[in-house]
Amino acid sequence: MKSLRVEAEKPYEVHIGRGVLNLFSTEYRELLGSADAIAVIADENVASLHLDYLLSFLEPFQVRVFKIPSGEGAKSIKVFMDCHSFLLAEGFSRKSLILAFGGGVVGDVAGFVASTFMRGIPYIQIPTTILAHDSAVGGKTAINHPSGKNMIGTFYQPAAVLYDIQLLHTLPAKEVRSGMAEVIKHAFISNEHWLGELLEIKSLDTISDEKMVLHLERGIAVKAAIVEEDEYESGVRKYLNFGHTLAHAIEAHLGYGRITHGEAVALGMAYALQLSGHPRLMDFLSWCKTNGYPLEGLSGISFKDVLGYMKKDKKSSGGSLSFVLLKETGTPYMETIDEKRAESDYEELRS
Numbered sequence: 001m002k003s004l005r006v007e008a009e010k011p012y013e014v015h016i017g018r019g020v021l022n023l024f025s026t027e028y029r030e031l032l033g034s035a036d037a038i039a040v041i042a043d044e045n046v047a048s049l050h051l052d053y054l055l056s057f058l059e060p061f062q063v064r065v066f067k068i069p070s071g072e073g074a075k076s077i078k079v080f081m082d083c084h085s086f087l088l089a090e091g092f093s094r095k096s097l098i099l100a101f102g103g104g105v106v107g108d109v110a111g112f113v114a115s116t117f118m119r120g121i122p123y124i125q126i127p128t129t130i131l132a133h134d135s136a137v138g139g140k141t142a143i144n145h146p147s148g149k150n151m152i153g154t155f156y157q158p159a160a161v162l163y164d165i166q167l168l169h170t171l172p173a174k175e176v177r178s179g180m181a182e183v184i185k186h187a188f189i190s191n192e193h194w195l196g197e198l199l200e201i202k203s204l205d206t207i208s209d210e211k212m213v214l215h216l217e218r219g220i221a222v223k224a225a226i227v228e229e230d231e232y233e234s235g236v237r238k239y240l241n242f243g244h245t246l247a248h249a250i251e252a253h254l255g256y257g258r259i260t261h262g263e264a265v266a267l268g269m270a271y272a273l274q275l276s277g278h279p280r281l282m283d284f285l286s287w288c289k290t291n292g293y294p295l296e297g298l299s300g301i302s303f304k305d306v307l308g309y310m311k312k313d314k315k316s317s318g319g320s321l322s323f324v325l326l327k328e329t330g331t332p333y334m335e336t337i338d339e340k341r342a343e344s345d346y347e348e349l350r351s
């Protein structure tokens with residue numbers, strides 16, 4: 001098991017490894033015992049696969065389970081209200097505790113519920129996707145507004161993150177790809193040696209548990225270091241958006257759910273590497289190809305299709321185009337790119 005501490009305003013531990021849920025009966029027994037009620041807010045899909053496993057670690061405690069639908073659609077005001085209605089109907093109080101059981105969607109919704117229920121109660125993240133190594137750490141919680149993703153939310157750190165990699169074995173290949181894109185993003189913005197190791201992976205479904213723990217730990221360490229420096233995203237935290245300007249535009253253009261977030265980020269990183277003139281561009285493109293990322297999807301998306309969305313990106317202002325770029329692995333920076341160059345590099349990548 002690997003453990004690391006996130007030195008946020010309110011520090012907490014992240015534990016990664018096979019069977020770490022066992023910490024509910026040791027290190028976190030007191031925290032659970034001190035709550036007057038415990039709610040598991042679970043992705044219904046994850047619940048059908050793994051709820052019994054989770055409950056087996058919570059045996060001495062009275063736990064009530066609320067299942068929410070799988071998928072991005074659950075980040076809605078309706079599901080948010082349903083969670084609150086459940087907690088109120090079940091008599092939860094300010095002394096209660098929430099366990100978020102699922103991927104980034106559940107983490108974002110349950111975190112937002114925890115931050116607003118009776119003005120805030122503690123919650124523990126139990127991530128079940130690879131992508132959630134990113135979303136479970138850092139304390140950003142959110143639901144979507146019809147006019148934009150993550151438009152309603154808070155900064156609210158969890159009390160702990162228990163990342164049991166045993167749960168990852170049931171992930172479909174698409175979700176493994178999605179999560180590994182964010183892992184490689186963390187490598188791009190931090191460490192050439194680690195990046196080299198990841199680029200050698202020829203098949204994502206053959207990564208051993210030991211290696212997976214290592215990659216997730218490194219990814220979380222990168223995220224944690226940035227969050228510690230910039231918890232409320234006024235500076236370096238925006239480097240975590242490497243590859244995301246185009247990714248968000250592609251997701252918005254295609255409609256959410258047509259491509260996974262991580263797959264879109266992979267395309268976005270390829271574009272950012274192209275704009276940067278990064279020496280790893282070709283290696284990255286062949287890694288994407290080998291591992292089944294939908295690079296060919298770009299041929300059906302014109303520059304015009306994504307331009308408007310990229311201009312609306314949070315990092316851009318006044319209609320300009322801003323990107324997180326990377327001349328060398330580990331040293332991200334922001335750059336404003338004029339539209340002509342953005343277009344010709346986009347066409348070059350598509351060719």
Ligand code: NAD
Pocket residue numbers: 043045046049070071072075102103104105106108128129130131132134135136137138139140141150167168169170171172175178261
């Ligand atoms: P997700 O939570 O929708 O999970 C993806 C799919 O995998 C779902 O269908 C889910 O039912 C299924 N699944 C989850 N765990 C499984 C398991 N162990 N076995 C089998 N199937 C499983 O998506 P995600 O990719 O984990 O997260 C994406 C969300 O995270 C987005 O909404 C994004 O905005 C958010 N996010 C938040 C942050 C943050 O800092 N808060 C960072 C990155 C992403």
Ligand code: ZN
Pocket residue numbers: 182244261265
């Ligand atoms: Zn992302």
